[in-house]
Amino acid sequence: MAPVPYIEQIRRLYPNEPPYRWTVNLTSPWAPMLKPVRDCRIALISSGGIYHPPQEPFNPVKNDLTFREIPKTANVADLRISHYSKNARDVKDLNTIFPLDRFRELEVQGRIGELASPAFTFMGRIFTRTRLQKEMAPHLIGRLRELQIDAAFLVPV
Incomplete structure (x- = not known):
């Protein structure tokens, strides 16, 4: 299979x-x-810009540097997408961009030790790279350290 020519x-x-x-x-x-x-x-x-009502949707304008914490027990059918990209907004199966159900299955099967709660989402297509690196990323990394995360599964959208 050939790689996706993403750029x-x-x-x-x-x-x-x-x-x-x-x-x-x-x-x-x-x-x-x-x-x-x-x-x-x-x-x-x-x-993927996923949020769990009653959380605030992401800012529909580019460069929203916030993230949302979604409990691992959340019902995927209750989650919503708020994203700048129409490709993300048009997703029909949320598990393709936020595989919460699949990771809960992996946890039950013993294939992973534990799915941490909460899971995290933010809106991609952030063009202010320096602010992303200096503001949002350190805050997110701090949360991962607090949760004693061993590894992260990143889903780019």
């Missing part, structure tokens, strides 16, 4: 937007796994 696809979908400046990391931000996944406390993180 070209974004340029085709948003021809009237200024070209996005993609981040280039010269070193890897990833850390090696220290234990098997079946023993890990896993955080689910999605950029």
Whole structure:
């Protein structure tokens, strides 16, 4: 299977937007796994702009630097999408961008140690990269440390 030509696809979908400046990391931000996944406390993180009423929807304008915490016991049918991208807004099966049901199944099956609660979502397509790196990311990382997360499953939308 060929990789998805994501950058070209974004340029085709948003021809009237200024070209996005993609981040280039010269070193890897990833850390090696220290234990098997079946023993890990896993955080689910999605950029799908999902929120759980009565939480506030995300700002429909680009660059909302907030995130929402969704309890792992939430009913997926109750969740909503508030996202700048029409591709995210048009999603029919929320588990494709926020696989909460699938991770609960993995936990019951013993394939992961535990799905952490809460799970996290934010609205993708944030163009203020420096603010994302200096404001939102440290706050989110702080929450993951508080929850003693071993690994995170990231779902880009």
